[in-house]
Amino acid sequence: MRELFELCGADRELLFSPYCWRVRLALAHKGLDWQSRPIHFTDKEAIAFSGQKLVPVLTDGDETINDSLAIFAYLDRRYPAQPLLGDAQASQRARLVEKLSFHAVRMPLLKMLVPRVWQVIDPVDRDYFRSTREKALGMSLEAFADPEGGERLFREAIAPLESWLSEQPYLDGQEAGGCDYLLAGLMFWAWCLGVQPWADDSAFGAWFSRILQAYESTHGPVRRAPTQVEESQ
Amino acid sequence: MRELFELCGADRELLFSPYCWRVRLALAHKGLDWQSRPIHFTDKEAIAFSGQKLVPVLTDGDETINDSLAIFAYLDRRYPAQPLLGDAQASQRARLVEKLSFHAVRMPLLKMLVPRVWQVIDPVDRDYFRSTREKALGMSLEAFADPEGGERLFREAIAPLESWLSEQPYLDGQEAGGCDYLLAGLMFWAWCLGVQPWADDSAFGAWFSRILQAYESTHGPVRRAPTQVEESQ
Structure with missing residues (x-):
């Protein structure tokens, strides 16, 4: 099991x-x-x-x-069928794609998501979350959080991915592969927390929807926190 | 031939x-x-x-x-020996690495290099260079050029590569491959124009030196424009 x-x-x-x-x-x-x-x-x-x-x-x-x-x-x-990382050369490059894309999008997303994480975690986790993150960031959560600035940085960061995905459906080409899931994990982070800093009608948004739909088609609906829009109504 | x-x-x-x-x-x-x-x-x-x-x-x-x-x-x-891009999956990822790294470093380098290109090109090329670049950039070369700002952005952009190269000698792992040359081409652009916005004692600088030395060991010294430091003396 x-x-x-x-x-x-x-x-x-x-x-x-x-x-x-x-x-x-x-x-x-x-x-x-x-x-x-x-x-x-x-x-x-x-x-x-x-x-x-x-x-x-x-x-x-x-x-x-x-x-x-x-x-x-x-x-x-x-489980060698349907490889995620592939052979040595392909695996090396998947890790490099992960390094570059993670570097580009993680900090912008974190600026958007810190207040949301704070809202959804169990109160018992709050001291831990605050102390570990503030130590890593070198500042208070409140000083770091910047949803609007983070969204602007995020949109800039995904520009090359938007261009790439307008030419092929997945980062890994015609089929989703390891590169797609390594990056999509970060998008599920945002999406599950009720934040979606990409446009539905963008190539990036279409890519995310394809991955979400493939997952939900076999594993059922993904639980999502209330979106920011709903909260402000 | x-x-x-x-x-x-x-x-x-x-x-x-x-x-x-x-x-x-x-x-x-x-x-x-x-x-x-x-x-x-x-x-x-x-x-x-x-x-x-x-x-x-x-x-x-x-x-x-x-x-x-x-x-x-x-x-x-x-010439299949010593593949640059490799099989379909590896090739796809090399192109994605190129897309991401090019996006990250090209504009910062261009901000540094525009005045240098202007200095070294044949005067007959200057109208062409100005008109094509100003059209693409949407502003004058003088408004766009920003060597100090470009250098700052460049150093931020290569942070994930510095981290990567401190763990292995090449972008493609233990041996130089297509990903290395696709990015190194942009560094030769800077270096040949007398600009080097990376530190010699960084992992990134060591990577560039390895590629430069391997090239020069078989093809002789690479012609380089006078460096900025020499000019200001």
């Missing part, structure tokens, strides 16, 4: 970790099923068996793997 | 087009020799036989190929 330990909000069906979403999408791509083990940020006991403190953690029979990229590599070794 | 039609300055041995440098590096990688056919921006007659107006143009026996990525693909088809 496969188990995926993944981050959840106060609503235990609200899953929003970008790294955990990468793994969900990868498992779905491989046609594998799994049991979800939602945990809060501070529930480190639940994953102590993995020898480290971060989700996602995947167990598969006797195997325990953490880190989204390591899980992709494991899945390709164990 | 192979001929490479490539852009030159008033000094016909000063070659600085980033796209032409990509092809030089790719030919050297394959161990192929070629005759250089340096031309000025406005010498469109010399490449009219290619059916379009931009360098690089490579001729190889009866074949004529233009566009650096198309030339990489041609070289892999015709």
